[in-house]
Amino acid sequence: MAKAISHCPLVPTPSQPSAWCGGGCKGASWRNFFGVWQEGGAPFSSARVPLSSARRKGPHSASSYHTGALGLVLGHPFDTVKVRLQTQTTYRGIIDCMVKTYRHESLLGFFKGMSFPIASIAVVNSILFGVYSNTLLALTATSHQERRAQPPSYRHVFIAGCTGGFVQVYCLAPFDLIKVRLQNQTESRARPGSPPPRYRGPVHCAASICQEEGPRGLFRGAWALTLRDTPTLGIYFVTYEWLCRQSAPDGQNPSSATVLVAGGFAGITSWAVATPLDVIKSRMQMAGPKHRVYRGVLDCMARSARQEGLGVFFRGLTINSARAFPVNAVTFLSYEHLLRWWG
Numbered sequence: 001m002a003k004a005i006s007h008c009p010l011v012p013t014p015s016q017p018s019a020w021c022g023g024g025c026k027g028a029s030w031r032n033f034f035g036v037w038q039e040g041g042a043p044f045s046s047a048r049v050p051l052s053s054a055r056r057k058g059p060h061s062a063s064s065y066h067t068g069a070l071g072l073v074l075g076h077p078f079d080t081v082k083v084r085l086q087t088q089t090t091y092r093g094i095i096d097c098m099v100k101t102y103r104h105e106s107l108l109g110f111f112k113g114m115s116f117p118i119a120s121i122a123v124v125n126s127i128l129f130g131v132y133s134n135t136l137l138a139l140t141a142t143s144h145q146e147r148r149a150q151p152p153s154y155r156h157v158f159i160a161g162c163t164g165g166f167v168q169v170y171c172l173a174p175f176d177l178i179k180v181r182l183q184n185q186t187e188s189r190a191r192p193g194s195p196p197p198r199y200r201g202p203v204h205c206a207a208s209i210c211q212e213e214g215p216r217g218l219f220r221g222a223w224a225l226t227l228r229d230t231p232t233l234g235i236y237f238v239t240y241e242w243l244c245r246q247s248a249p250d251g252q253n254p255s256s257a258t259v260l261v262a263g264g265f266a267g268i269t270s271w272a273v274a275t276p277l278d279v280i281k282s283r284m285q286m287a288g289p290k291h292r293v294y295r296g297v298l299d300c301m302a303r304s305a306r307q308e309g310l311g312v313f314f315r316g317l318t319i320n321s322a323r324a325f326p327v328n329a330v331t332f333l334s335y336e337h338l339l340r341w342w343g
Ligand SMILES: C[N+](C)(C)CCCC[C@H](N)C(=O)O
Pocket: 228, 229, 232, 233, 236, 267, 270, 271, 274, 324, 327, 328
């Protein structure tokens, strides 16, 4: 199979069918939508394509899978510290939060709430990149050859990114809520005699929320998540695309180093813009039926700013940037590898 990888891998090729492009596209399939384009711009499931598929295709795809999964695991402790800083007022800063977490909960405390993100990231990213790719395809409607010479405009990349961000939220929201609730449980499991945590695990957490708040409870904070992710995923893809084009202006494939740097900066840039709404989202997710403290996004913003000052909107930004660079660098690198070695 020709290695027809377009200049930027996030640009879909019209030679490939789209689930969304109506009569013009033939042979659309779920396989295409969920992450396996054989040429050019493909949506992908981050680095986390089904392992069986990755293995079928040999060491490169398999290593892509493992690298991406590893990135997620290594990034999770940073995410836990970020979430705690954003939602709890007991910590004086990053180091204080790390020390207290380690002392009370041991290293395991940093990995609370990790199983659902690992289980769901493949689906969430497939939706994100699938919708992104298909939207771009519908917007640009140029042939593969034309697109190599004329990459899509940043406006189209932005719109496609926003669309992908908007759609993936409804899959991400319940998983993210459960992650945040579990990350915020500071009870130690290791210490005998310490009070049991409210949720015994992700499934128990989901069941309890459904029972206490109804199934809609699983979507607590979803509106803030939508406001956070829709524009910032547009920014994410535009940053990646822009940085790739700076270093490979002639339609060549960007080098691995370029991909790592562009992916890392795409992560940091989008998180920098997303942080204020990330704080609000996490706070709203923590507000249960017993303490329904916020009337909505604006109320949460106003109360947080009044009580804690404007700095509250940037809580967790430093630690999240430290996490975002490597996580998104390997995410995009894995994606490139998938494209190059698949088929
Ligand atoms: C758009 N927003 C900034 C919210 C996220 C962009 C990066 C998403 C990536 N999976 C990560 O966890 O870093």
